[in-house]
Amino acid sequence: MLPPTAERVERNTAERANRRIARETEWRIRHFAAHPDRIDRRLGEIGAEWDIERTLEANAASLALAGTLLGAFVDKRFLILPALVTGFLLQHALQGWCPPVPFLRRRGVRTAQEIDRERYALKALRGDFRRVEGDTDPAVASSALRAAST
Numbered sequence: 001m002l003p004p005t006a007e008r009v010e011r012n013t014a015e016r017a018n019r020r021i022a023r024e025t026e027w028r029i030r031h032f033a034a035h036p037d038r039i040d041r042r043l044g045e046i047g048a049e050w051d052i053e054r055t056l057e058a059n060a061a062s063l064a065l066a067g068t069l070l071g072a073f074v075d076k077r078f079l080i081l082p083a084l085v086t087g088f089l090l091q092h093a094l095q096g097w098c099p100p101v102p103f104l105r106r107r108g109v110r111t112a113q114e115i116d117r118e119r120y121a122l123k124a125l126r127g128d129f130r131r132v133e134g135d136t137d138p139a140v141a142s143s144a145l146r147a148a149s150t
Contacts, residue, residue: 008096009052009111017105021114029121039126046119051112052104059100060089 003011010018032039050058067081092098123129 002094003096006111006113009101009105010096010114012095012097012101013105014102017102021105021108021110024108025110025114025118028118029125032122033125036125039122043119043122043126046115046122049110049115051115052101052109053112055104055109056089056092056098056100060085 002008028042032042063085064082067078067083067085070078070081088098088100092101
């Protein structure tokens with residue numbers, strides 16, 4: 001059985017790396033709780049952060065393209081590179097693990113879900129969700145969506 005999409009990378013990452021990423025996120029949230037004037041800048045940084053999926057996709061595409069070009073113009077044996085890379089990418093899509101994942105996770109590359117945890121914690125600190133708290137009026141849905149997308 002395949003793991004749920006949102007959990008597959010964290011499930012296949014060493015617990016030590018997961019804990020370090022969680023600790024660093026918690027530290028940043030505490031820091032920005034004490035410095036709310038810096039939250040907007042941090043949200044901008046988070047918006048530019050590459051998650052592990054994007055990082056893997058860019059690296060895999062680069063290696064596959066390089067291997068294909070080298071195979072076409074230098075030596076056909078280089079075609080093994082795109083074959084390996086696409087196999088690893090398929091393995092990652094199905095299981096949430098491939099050889100670069102442990103390396104990237106140890107370096108703090110986060111999943112989209114981990115990035116979103118920090119993003120929404122900062123938005124809550126900034127007060128984005130106060131305008132919709134406790135309001136059950138269906139018309140408030142648009143306010144909730146605006147708060148979640150700012």
